[in-house]
Amino acid sequence: MRIWRNKRKTDRSDEDHSFQVLLQRLTESDEFTQFTYASRSSTLCIGYYTSLVDTEILHRDILPYLKELEIMNALPNVLPIEEVSLEKDATKIQEQLLRGFILIFDINNLNQMGLAKASVERTRQVTIPEVEFSVVGPKEAFVEALDTNINLVRKRLPLADLVIKEMQIGNLSKTRVSVLYIDGIANQENVNTVVQRLSELQVDQINDSSYLTQLIQDNQNSPFPQLIDTERPDRIASVLGDGKIAILVDGAPHGLIGPTTFFEFFSAFEDYFLNWTVASFFRLVRFFAVFFSILITPIYVAVLTYHYELIPKDMLSTLVTSRSAIPLPPIMEAVVLELTIELLREAGARLPTKVGQTIGIVGGIVIGTASVEAGLTSNVLLIIVALGALASFTTPVYQMGNTIRLIRFPFLLMAHYIGLLGVAVSFCFLLIHLLRLSSLGRPFLEPFYPLRVQDLKDSLIRLPFSMQTKRPIQEQTEDTMRFNPMKAKEKDDI
Template sequence: MPNLNEQTRLHFLSGSFEEKIRIVQNIFQQSGDFEYRELMVNETKCVMFFIKTRIDEGKLNDFIMGNLLGPPGKQDYTKSLSSLETGDLTLIIDSIIAGSIAFLDENSSQVKLFSVGQPPLRSISEPSSENVIAGAHDGFVESLDTNIYLLRSHLNDRQLAVKYHKVGTKSETNIAIVYISDIANKENVDEVTRRINSIKVDTIISPGSIIEAIEDNSFSIFPQLIDTERPDKVRSSILEGRIVVLMDGSPMAILLPVTFFSFFQSPDDYNNRWIPATFIRMLRYLACVIAVILPSFYIAVIGFHYEVVPDELATTMKNSIIGIPFPPLIEAMLMEVTIELIREAGIRLPKPIGQTIGIVGGLVIGDAVVQAGLISNVLVIVVAVTAVASFVLPSFEMTSTIRMLRFPLMFMASMFGFIGISFGLSIILMNLCRLESLGVPYLSPLAPFNWQDLKDTVVRLPMWMYKLRPVYLNPQKKKQIEELRGWKNKDEK
């Protein structure tokens, strides 16, 4: 599509009826799905422009048959659909691409735009990657307007701000920055806007491209933004003072700023009572430690530190590795890579086949390698527990990071034992301390330490204690709960 320079726009505005038609046709000359139709309305020559793959045929037929082809003298296209009248060529072309009809008659210099776009192609359903037991069961779809509707249906706040931006010189993808204007930190909003506007590319393929463009440190293995398909999770985040970035064509919403502990939180934590919710959350942190350390711990014990395990267990482990032709590191690497291959195969294959491959493949391969004497049976247990633990985390981004972290730790353990594991964990901790998400320290509220915000990190305390929003977000309004258990105070009186 040619560039719409100022000369072309002025020529369109002042040109004749035939010149306007010719300009629009030239712009869409490479588009095989572009159509224009000439009609006579009240003895006036008119023309319609539209892209047939972007419109709803039913709405188009109702528009034509109900209004344009009625009895002579009663034809009226102004009462059929809500319209916008403009002479701005850029707006006209963008509206046609978005699914509108551009209607022009020979007696008017303005073009009327009628919205007849197709409805969302996918119905609203629960995200398959973020299932919850209790709570809302709706999820974002690929339509930006529908996602804004979902968000507003979850949050009826007149201060909810939605700022639209276009990214990509070719794709012109619609991006929406959403926040609550009297809660979100204005400096954070300005910074997100600046980073979004600084993206100069031909096209934005996915939200992952936006994340890489606006995150603070692209070379860190740890994710610094959260993407989610759940409107309820987005609602609670923006009520705390976070900012949300939505992209047309994707069901993923990007949340920022976030901390390391944000990746261990799930909507189910707030739909359950605080004691079981705290237990489940602590279980996630334990699973994270197991997923990162357990294979390297096994390698270190086998290679260096038999004395740290009881004699009975040491004897069992020693008997299991007798006759194994590979050193512990090669054993563990072979099994971990095999597990990753099975996992990827299960994801890429059709769902019924993928589940079968994951279960049968793991059982068959695990039993076969033990029977063949290639891998010890204790290592098979270690790898299985590690694989299960890595999938306990509710965030896919953090799950991927945890799975990758265990490989360098396995190398360190094979060379230096527990000292190597300690050194590797120290490097990871230093990286976590250096990271920021939109200027917010990644390990907040532990570093820098803030006692108040600890109520929703490793533990999840009762909701009536959440009177103030997180300090590290620096929101405009600090208080979020005035009184949650006022009935108790009345009873005491």
């Protein structure tokens, strides 16, 4: 018994020493404030970070009730706050203080420390989507607060089966990351893949969901994104019902969706708010615009460099007239114009909104007119490059638009060296790369590779909802049926 008492005294002295070291480290920061407060039976010390704590909660919900406190063990019963706890571990105490908790302890008794949550919430209000704006449909977008974003999803899916697994990632940032899926629908293999990749990350900081996109996607060297980045809570709620996995990051106004396919990047969520015939037409327009944006300038360079016989006779005189005074070869002319478009786009994106719009419009008109009049570029190529740049803006997902802008340049170089054969070779390399890609282990070019006829109902075109009775095969869901097709066709009229 004596040995046990001596050991207990030693443990207490170690705890007191560790807590004193913690207090000394905390007081090194001018942001940490501490003061004494007299209760009924003892003198309490209160400490907190001023930038993380709402002082109104402190003076309204904590200090008046501490006057009635007799022993520290009664602290959770005295304070009218949800998150109140007693802690002995100095490391956990420091973690809670950095999350906006207030430290409360008795000066004469350092056995137990009380922690009460009083964090200040400074986040912007829910606004309309800026990147994925739609004329029809909900007008809510994610913000930088994780709890608010989860609330936006929860109110659209009031299900007990909606599972949210939260973890902290980042040795320095300690960023909260939540994985969302519907139990009973989502494939458990997909869930385990996402959770494993996130839990094994060894990084210092996660400042945005884009960090996770680059870290957990299957091929980190590919210019093609393998996870969809969205700012719409209605889109995440919809894909969760299809069996996909969603990732929300604290401090990021965008969520991640996976597994995904190449064709989903060209599907705007507004397509589901329109009639299926109109939505299918718009999807086909987007696909055509993407191929037009990638191929039109390389084909122009290849035809003018090697394949004159492909030029129609009626158009030959127009091309000869426009290029008669141009000293540059077609490849240099095309590269200069493409880089000019990229410079204008970057300048417009980095400058303030009103200034950026003015620079983009005025700069495009002035530079285009001046380059044609100076004889540096032909007016035909100027029109082609402008149309190609305009077509690249039709992609609903911003990351895919960046990829399309990038892959035009290898096509241009190959078209200059070996003509249309170079365009064909470049397209083959692009297709091989896409065939090798996967998203969370699922094929990226599904439903065409492998061919799955069922998933064709919502790929290049969107068929009516009444025909989409089954969930996509891509997700390998546990519950494959959305609804009973026979009951869906029943109509009871008066």
